[in-house]
Amino acid sequence: MKKRHLSFWEIWNMSFGFLGIQFGFALQGGFMSRIFQTLGAEKESIPILWIAAPLTGLLIQPIIGYMSDRTWSVRWGRRRPYFLVGAILSSVALVFVPHSPTLWIAAGFLWILDASINISMEPFRALVADKLPDSQRSNGFVIQTLIIGIGTWVASNLPWFISKLGVSDEAPMGVVPMSVKIAFAIGAMVFLSSILFTIFTTTEYPPEDMSEFEKEKQKKNRFFRDIYENISGMPTTMKRLGVIQFFSWFAFFTMWSMANPALTEHVFNAPAPIESAYNMAITAQAEAFNVANTAFQKASNLVGSYMGVYGLSSMVFALILTFYTTRRRINRKLVHMGSLILGGIGFISMYFIPSPQYLAISFALVGLSWGSILSMPYAMLSSAVDPKKMGVIMGIFNMFIVIPQIIAAIGGINFISHLLGNDSINAMIVAGVSLIIAGLSNFLITNKNAISYQKVSD
Numbered sequence: 001m002k003k004r005h006l007s008f009w010e011i012w013n014m015s016f017g018f019l020g021i022q023f024g025f026a027l028q029g030g031f032m033s034r035i036f037q038t039l040g041a042e043k044e045s046i047p048i049l050w051i052a053a054p055l056t057g058l059l060i061q062p063i064i065g066y067m068s069d070r071t072w073s074v075r076w077g078r079r080r081p082y083f084l085v086g087a088i089l090s091s092v093a094l095v096f097v098p099h100s101p102t103l104w105i106a107a108g109f110l111w112i113l114d115a116s117i118n119i120s121m122e123p124f125r126a127l128v129a130d131k132l133p134d135s136q137r138s139n140g141f142v143i144q145t146l147i148i149g150i151g152t153w154v155a156s157n158l159p160w161f162i163s164k165l166g167v168s169d170e171a172p173m174g175v176v177p178m179s180v181k182i183a184f185a186i187g188a189m190v191f192l193s194s195i196l197f198t199i200f201t202t203t204e205y206p207p208e209d210m211s212e213f214e215k216e217k218q219k220k221n222r223f224f225r226d227i228y229e230n231i232s233g234m235p236t237t238m239k240r241l242g243v244i245q246f247f248s249w250f251a252f253f254t255m256w257s258m259a260n261p262a263l264t265e266h267v268f269n270a271p272a273p274i275e276s277a278y279n280m281a282i283t284a285q286a287e288a289f290n291v292a293n294t295a296f297q298k299a300s301n302l303v304g305s306y307m308g309v310y311g312l313s314s315m316v317f318a319l320i321l322t323f324y325t326t327r328r329r330i331n332r333k334l335v336h337m338g339s340l341i342l343g344g345i346g347f348i349s350m351y352f353i354p355s356p357q358y359l360a361i362s363f364a365l366v367g368l369s370w371g372s373i374l375s376m377p378y379a380m381l382s383s384a385v386d387p388k389k390m391g392v393i394m395g396i397f398n399m400f401i402v403i404p405q406i407i408a409a410i411g412g413i414n415f416i417s418h419l420l421g422n423d424s425i426n427a428m429i430v431a432g433v434s435l436i437i438a439g440l441s442n443f444l445i446t447n448k449n450a451i452s453y454q455k456v457s458d
Contacts, residue, residue: 343368
């Protein structure tokens with residue numbers, strides 16, 4: 001099927017749902033560790049509490065990709081039903097997460113939240129490849145990145161902004177502050193409304209051969225066989241991109257799980273108070289705990305706000321690429337390599353900054369790599385695989401995102417960072433080195449059609 005070129009606003013509309021998805025991810029990534037610490041988690045236990053996120057991605061995305069490839073509704077299309085289901089579930093989870101009374105309930109809600117976000121997210125990646133001709137795919141993924149950048153920046157600043165409006169950051173021991181609860185409720189509303197906007201402004205192409213499509217749907221018990229065949233027949237370019245993805249996502253999982261404890265402690269000198277260090281029966285010690293806890297909560301607001309800068313810089317990066325790719329070809333490989341290396345430098349610089357204000361520069365560099373991670377690998381992959389299997393391929397490709405996160409969660413972060421010492425900030429150095437390795441791994445990509453959108457046989 002010859003796909004027509006879409007206008008900027010058509011691509012924008014089909015990608016707008018990512019605003020809500022990123023609100024969910026940014027609130028989760030920026031504040032979940034804070035919630036865990038507020039509920040009493042020790043720093044060393046935080047990565048394992050995050051394991052729900054990559055595990056759900058490992059299970060959900062290939063299944064949803066496979067199912068959406070085999071779905072077609074004249075009214076709702078192929079991918080949009082999954083957008084809607086994921087949005088409803090995610091919005092409900094976002095409302096309840098900060099109200100968790102115990103650590104294990106918060107971890108359970110993280111599991112539900114991440115599974116629900118994944119139901120919406122994977123079909124969005126496939127939709128770009130479904131709708132756009134090859135020459136517009138870089139542009140399409142870049143516009144997605146632009147919207148993701150907006151969502152990251154706004155959502156990351158929500159608790160700080162809400163507290164500036166007068167909502168208190170103070171809360172009793174083991175209770176999440178109201179500023180965070182309101183931020184998550186706003187995130188739930190944005191998530192659902194932005195997904196609905198895309199659903200009602202975007203149409204989808206039907207399968208090219210409807211009779212063949214229906215025959216495929218009738219085949220039973222082929223899921224595991226098809227997944228196995230697609231993994232065993234994985235194109236060389238996809239495997240090599242997997243190496244880049246491994247080190248990239250190890251780095252970002254390290255940031256999401258450890259940035260709050262690392263930066264509140266190292267940069268703001270306001271670590272989370274440990275309940276056992278205070279005798280709450282003594283009034284003076286109880287007051288000291290409350291002072292330390294409020295300082296930690298306010299520092300966490302600022303960490304989240306500074307983290308939002310990486311969304312802002314990824315947005316600027318995406319804007320530049322959007323305007324450039326509408327007129328010229330880009331070398332996706334070199335763009336991705338340079339962006340990842342700069343992001344690695346940003347992470348490492350967090351160890352050396354003299355005052356908190358410099359975190360803006362560090363996270364701005366991280367944002368360049370984030371903007372590239374969200375666009376370039378998918379643009380390279382979509383130009384090197386069978387378009388008929390785009391949903392399941394995107395789902396399988398997600399393995400290269402979740403496996404490094406699982407390794408990081410079950411001890412990878414703690415083991416490597418402790419080689420450098422016991423300070424939490426060492427985790428950011430580990431993230432930086434991992435991202436630089438990811439950048440250099442781009443030398444593995446040699447497929448000319450993946451590097452640029454010219455048609456060259458593989």
